[in-house]
Amino acid sequence: MQIAVTGSSGLVGTELVAALRADGHDVRRLVRRTPRTADEHRWDPAHHQLDPGVLADVDAVVNLAGVGIGDRRWTEQYKREVVASRGDSTTTVSSALAQAVAADPDRPRVLLSASAVGYYGDGGDRVLDETSPAGTDFLADVCVQWEQATAPAEAAGVRVAHLRTGLVLGRGGMMAKLRPLFALGLGGKLGSGRQWWPWISLRDEVDAIRFLLGADVSGPVDLTGPEPVTNAAFTDALGRVLHRPTVLPVPGFALSAVLGEFAQLGVLAGQRALPRVLLESGFTFSHGDVESALRWAVGKG
Numbered sequence: 165m166q167i168a169v170t171g172s173s174g175l176v177g178t179e180l181v182a183a184l185r186a187d188g189h190d191v192r193r194l195v196r197r198t199p200r201t202a203d204e205h206r207w208d209p210a211h212h213q214l215d216p217g218v219l220a221d222v223d224a225v226v227n228l229a230g231v232g233i234g235d236r237r238w239t240e241q242y243k244r245e246v247v248a249s250r251g252d253s254t255t256t257v258s259s260a261l262a263q264a265v266a267a268d269p270d271r272p273r274v275l276l277s278a279s280a281v282g283y284y285g286d287g288g289d290r291v292l293d294e295t296s297p298a299g300t301d302f303l304a305d306v307c308v309q310w311e312q313a314t315a316p317a318e319a320a321g322v323r324v325a326h327l328r329t330g331l332v333l334g335r336g337g338m339m340a341k342l343r344p345l346f347a348l349g350l351g352g353k354l355g356s357g358r359q360w361w362p363w364i365s366l367r368d369e370v371d372a373i374r375f376l377l378g379a380d381v382s383g384p385v386d387l388t389g390p391e392p393v394t395n396a397a398f399t400d401a402l403g404r405v406l407h408r409p410t411v412l413p414v415p416g417f418a419l420s421a422v423l424g425e426f427a428q429l430g431v432l433a434g435q436r437a438l439p440r441v442l443l444e445s446g447f448t449f450s451h452g453d454v455e456s457a458l459r460w461a462v463g464k465g
């Protein structure tokens with residue numbers, strides 16, 4: 165397949181590009197800087213600029229672009245960047261795909277576009293899946309707008325799947341921040357620890373995307389492990405994997421003081437989300453429980 169990838173330098177994108185090439189696909193990366201290699205093509209999502217010719221012969225686009233949700237404290241300016249980076253990139257890709265379809269309507273195409281389990285808001289203890297309604301907080305609103313931005317591609321007949329990803333467990337991202345603390349014996353549950361953390365290993369995240377490129381699946385797809393756990397259970401599992409105690413809980417008020425609004429919506433809230441669509445479509449997880457995923461993420465399994 166000819167596959168274009170946005171956000172290819174991130175945690176998921178880096179691993180995905182390598183895996184797709186190992187599968188024998190031709191991968192082209194969309195970058196916002198001056199291209200440095202033959203596989204890179206410049207685009208400017210902030211100004212909705214992407215040469216339709218770049219996507220003229222592609223079979224699929226995997227859209228992972230967007231500034232990090234938890235990379236910085238949430239000021240009003242940064243929240244606008246979070247929204248705009250996702251909406252602009254998705255609208256730009258979707259519109260360019262629609263133009264490519266108009267020029268060559270006989271080529272089947274697919275768009276796998278990132279979203280997040282934050283779509284559901286804070287679900288408490290309710291079991292959630294792709295049929296559950298959207299939440300009403302900021303992150304939920306971001307995800308709703310993110311998914312709606314694929315409308316041009318859907319209207320053109322492109323098969324579109326929304327990747328509602330959970331907490332990705334790999335050697336970067338969240339684990340890069342948690343592992344050093346836990347290794348020093350400074351890890352503990354966050355807040356009450358009762359909030360649900362819908363995790364997925366980086367390996368399964370990438371494999372699920374590879375699977376969806378060829379599966380007849382459209383609409384929302386939860387990219388989460390089959391057994392979500394509470395933050396307290398996650399903390400205990402990581403402590404066991406690293407052979408370290410986890411007796412230093414972090415109070416919710418302390419998290420709020422450091423992280424602001426993100427603490428309430430991104431750390432102390434949670435979703436007990438299940439990957440119903442993936443499982444019903446025949447996808448097999450390499451890591452079916454959080455401890456095996458953590459062992460793999462830290463190189464111990």
